[in-house]
Amino acid sequence: MSPAATPMNAAPREPAAILEVDGLCTHFDTEDGLARPVDGVSFSLRPGETLGLVGESGCGKSVTSLSILGLIPKPPGRIAAGRILFAGEDLVQAGEKRLRQLRGRRLSMIFQEPMTALNPVLTVGEQVAEPLRLHLALPRAAARRRAIELLTQVGIPAPEQRVDAYPHELSGGMRQRVMIAMAIACDPAVLIADEPTTALDVTIQAQILELLRRLQAERGMAMLLITHDLGVVAQNAQRVLVMYAGKVVENAPVERLFSAPGHPYSVGLLRSLPELARPGEPLATIPGMVPPPTRFPSGCRFRTRCPLARERCAEQEPPLRPLARAPEQEVACHFPEETPAW
């Protein structure tokens, strides 16, 4: 036995992260002053993993994904600090030319609204073939054949006919499938799905989520699933980041988040879900609302709405750190042992 062999009973080593975000700060100059919608966000994503990113409007989840793809409009925006390591390469330092090589090939994205993300004057086939021709230099006929295969894989009926259709001729669910076909065309290592089912009806949402799970299992893609819907996260992610006001407040395995949430904000979100209350009973609510990104409070940003808040919360920002009782769960709170059970 060679000394390098893994001991039989050791846990299998986790694969190295394909994407590592470290201290990301994305800031915007606005009329109301400096906005910091993403302010010190760190996480890592491993091959084959689905990482859920949840939070309410204005928490910074979409700005995080746009930062990863280098799609922040500059000015007024800029990445003020931090690193985004994709397969070891820092995307913050990469030039636009390099980002263009990576986007759509190694890093892909699907958006909430396929009607605005698809080009209305190009056929579905031309759009699915574009990344194949651009990144893989496939000739036109081969790209078209491959586009038809991709449309088949994403479950579009009669793909030989639909390849020549325009986006307006398709339903919302079909358009979302086309966007997924484009996103997976070059076999990306990371797929960022930003509210991929929010605009869809529930039966279509279920179809699209099933498709994403299947494609991910077949291809071993890592997926960053951004959503405001805790149900979608519970059913589709292995690990979850909860964001509030530009910060990650909790990073937990999905079972932990839903059985024993560690941050008072996570508890508040879960308690306000109508399906977990008794019918007719009042829902628990989080008082107040998310502050605007130009006026985040000092110290812990959740303190203005938190039932546990006290002096220290205003003075000192709580770092994200493992819970003593569950080290795989990280929480940014000074008093996590007091987080109410839910």
Added chain:
Amino acid sequence: MVNRPPAPLEPNPAPGSPLLSVRGLSQRYALTRGLLRRPAGSVTAVDGVSFDVWPASTLALVGESGCGKTSVGRALLRLVEPSAGEAWWRPDPAAPAVDLLALDRRALRRRRPELQIVFQDPVASLNPRRSVGQTLGEPLYVHRGLRGAALEARVAALLGRVGLDPGAADRYPHEFSGGQRQRIGIARALALEPRFLVCDEAVSALDVSIQAQVLNLLRDLQRGLGLSYLFISHDLRVVRHLADQVAVMYLGRLVELGQRGALLDSPLHPYTQALLSAVQRPDPGRSGERIVLRGDVPSPMNPPGGCAFHPRCPLVEARCRIERPELRWVAGRQVACHLA
């Protein structure tokens, strides 16, 4: 023409009388083609829908895009003119009921304050150039003749009722968050002390913590003012929380209608079953048996024959392709399925 209200749909109704009895409501829209807008047939958005809304009670109307649920709400308020049907309105059990769909314009205008609507998108439904006080004050001036201090006091009371600072009257819609704007939309609907609110996806655009606040407000208003709601929604999670009765709509027709408990805990129509199983539960250990429907909702311009749901139905039989199932009573609810 019948000029008295129908008996309640329930074989053993609760005592009292329904606030609103809708019978055979249909809504067709004419289609036109080309620059000259030549007629090109019609599309039936709502096809023979009947239900009762009881006092201080909520009927949820559930379905996917294009099923006709929004058209039902608008036709009842005559924001669009329905093609057929009756809607017997009885705000005072001691007085005779009136058919809202048969009222002339003047009579309709007198009834308008009693039935109001809250829209999904409070940004699009509030005038950006008018202060909140002007928006809330207009119906009070027009219908009640209020002005001056009396008007201001009533506006302040309305804002307080929906949980906003009475000082908000001088501010404009863009100064408020989405949840606050929805509260303004609700305050506007409440201004003339209605008995009945159509809530058309009223909480769908809101974040979960804000949605909870608005759902609680709707609940408190129902208890405090005895309001009835027609709650139009695609979200069964919200519907389960606040509905008393649930009506499920598919391609313009009701496919299942009954009390919340019976309908959501033991749905009989395969479409209701699929809708419920498609809900993404906030419980990682429990995904449940998921019925994933094939295909999309067909176009209402060209609905399938027989049962409209048959091309997507996992239980389809030969009969379903030919014969359209009518609603019938099964296990305490109405269901339109040959196999239920």
